[in-house]
Amino acid sequence: MRTWDQPPDGPFERSDLDRLRIPRQQLAEWLALGAVVHPVRGVYLAERCAGDTGARAAALARRLPPGAAVARSTAAWLQGFDPRAPDQADAPLPLECVVPVGATPPRRPGVVARQSLLLPGDVVDVDGVPVTSPDRTALDLLRHLRPHMGLAVLDAMTAASAAAPDALLERLAGMPGQRSVARARRLVELCEPASESYGESWLRLRLVDAGFPRPEPQIWIHDRAGRGLYRLDLGWRERKVATEYDGVEFHGSPAARAADLRRRDRLAREHGWTVVGVGRGEVLGHSLALELGVGHLLGIAPTIRRRTW
Template sequence: MATQLRRVEYLLRRLTVKRLRTQVGREELFRVRRGVYAARPCENDDELRALLLCLPEGAALTRQSAARRHGFGVLREDQVHVQLPASVPRPRLPGLVVHHSALPVRPVLVGGLPCVPAARCAVDLARRVRRLDALPVLDAALRSGAVTRDELLAELPAHRALRGVRQARDLVPLADGRAECRQESQLRLIVLDGRLPAPEPQIWVHDSYGIRRYRLDLGYRECRLGVEYDGQSHLNRDRLRNDRERMNWLDANGWRMRYFTDQDLYRRPQHIITTIRAALA
């Protein structure tokens, strides 16, 4: 349950300055941030609500901050990203990044917080972040159920004259809600940008009885080629033991596996393309 927050102007219409200070000293009131108080300690997103109370009317969370509330926060949120109408001056508050919107937007409430709509948020991020991070955002947006592909496509024309729209227009048709992590989406994008056949995300491999045994990050059914990202979670001893059993079973059942790490993703993407191209050949 959200804590009720009050601006100091509201409180001073009912209390004297001395009484206000006394209640704060007795912990009958709690200072959330400058100019905003609450009747109990903060919880959940109360500090963020307090910040929004300090901003001009029409402020709404956007970019990474809105994406996290919509359920597709795959990018780091080091600061609070807020959108304001273009005519409103930028307030200077610590930890706040203000974006002036060239497009009209009607905020929606998500968990009691005003946010730009999910489709607007996803396309804004797909326009402005680097390409390797943009597809993971779109994949996660579809996976979360906050937005559909048709809604993303319908949002694109509104951004036609804005910076980075070409990147967003290229990537929206490639987005796939079956991708389960950021690195998996990045791996798929490297493969696609290498002009290789599109791999299928989250392939189930069945045994001879038709029972599902293992699921692969990416793969090509026709030639039984699997492509996977190896992250830190695979270094756990129990996970490593299970991985070895899984690898042996897949090999025995005709599947050729190719594994890649963060070193491959971020430092030598051409190695990924060359390896998969050779395997497909």
């Protein structure tokens, strides 16, 4: 008979003890030691896995009524897309799910359950867990996340071919009168699979919200032989003006910042491009200095008076 030094990795219930060959006394000892937790009523999970979103979702799946699914932020995470804003990057995701209208939702601290109509094809299997499909997940996030995060996740999903803008627009056309459909439609129309970071998505949204023409992504600057020398995040070729998002990971060190300055100086001297680098504070802050500065370079007065996200 197998002996267990520690709880199994996945979720389990009392009804699983005989199959797993876990003595009831062993479970009692784990509970007394805090070695197992209850992410969902009646379902146990090793404490070492308590921060694992996949393990928590698998535990929740054991208590979902028929036809229900893990949804929204949790669904996005399970499909490989992080829906958390920067100030929440280290926070555990809530367990979110949707249940069919009329079904009893699970009730547990840390579980957010909602009733919703689930259409055929809205639920897929991810490692044994029923999860809203990528298209349904994208629609939910576009309608319920803050706009910059909804757009960033959608850009990532379309870049990975996990969601298709045309299919999303078709579904939105069949949802007249529902909450935040107009906002979701606008974000789908603004999505850009060529975006390479959430920061680029946020920056693009700020520029468009300011009333500027939609910038072109990933502009290559070539030498006379046609070789690619530099690539710019977002820009307007006719004005030779570009903006770039300087994230902390790749642009935060003094050496990286110095390299950025040298690169942008060469772009100005040798190619006539003016490149404005901005960080997270400028993109997510409330100052309109970004819009005013870019507007001055483009010769266009920004139409925005206050950032709403």
